[in-house]
Amino acid sequence: MNIQEFIENFAAQLDETDEALITPETQFKQLDEWSSLTALSIIAMVDDEYDVIVKGNDIINSDTIQDLFDAVKSKRKPGAD
């Protein structure tokens, strides 16, 4: 998995935010449109795309998209790219 693709998958869950503004450093919970439903969509996207179960606390403990990317990457099964 790579960060660019992760950002695209992340941005696909947002409806209002300009995709160009989403970077690894983006503090996603500060986005105007961030909501509990967005969080559920991110959790479901990660399950679908990366076969990783992230929990609500992983979202809470991640400030930036890079933080969340690292959390997902650390939970991937051995052998997944």
Add this chain to the structure above:
Amino acid sequence: MGNDYNPFSLEGKNILVTGASSGIGEAVAIKCALMGAGVAVTGRNVERLKAVYDQLEDAPFRAQITADLTVAEDLERLVAALPPLDGAVLCAGNSTTLPLQFGSREKFDDMFNVNFFAPVELLRLMYKKKILNKGASVVLIASIGGTHSFMPGNGVYGASKASLNAVMKYAAREFASRRVRVNSICPGMVDTPLIHRGTITEEQLVEDAKRYPLGRYGRPEDVAYGAIYLLSDASSWLTGHDLVIDGGFSI
């Protein structure tokens, strides 16, 4: 009027409880035994089921049958082992929190297999094979989700419970010819192991509970007491009803 006056007594009744190894099912089994019922419990986890079975020592009759109701052979084995029943409380179920755009056919199938097809098939077989005595009472544990409440992320779960409520009403009409009553309980969020799986954080749960007019999430016994009413002769003129027990959430 003597001190033993109790229209809610379950004495003389044998009752099946599914999903009895934890949460609502566990509370229903234990409270039914305390109300004088014989109780047969079923669940998937052998150790946890045995722990609940061991607490039924005062019941005039008790049985434990380990079974996964989504597995056809298990369901068949359970039905074959059942004594004649005066009541059944079908609690076995699962939940998921998933935005609808991620609700693939596979996710719907997983939820419907556990929450809809398994209890409906058990209900059907208990009636068809006349395991349910004349005048028996069946209680399906549904949810306010899907009929009384439509919170984002609960669509897949709510659809399975709404479907269960629909079958409940048809069964109530059809089974009335044998005086078998069929009702459901629609709880709001009840504090059971099911809600502590981490998709929703503990902090979010605490915040969410504050949105309940009565100030807290439900406890398993809140639902069990409703089930006792629906199982008892006190409700013998009540069928086809979905009893909302939700701390006022859906008002």
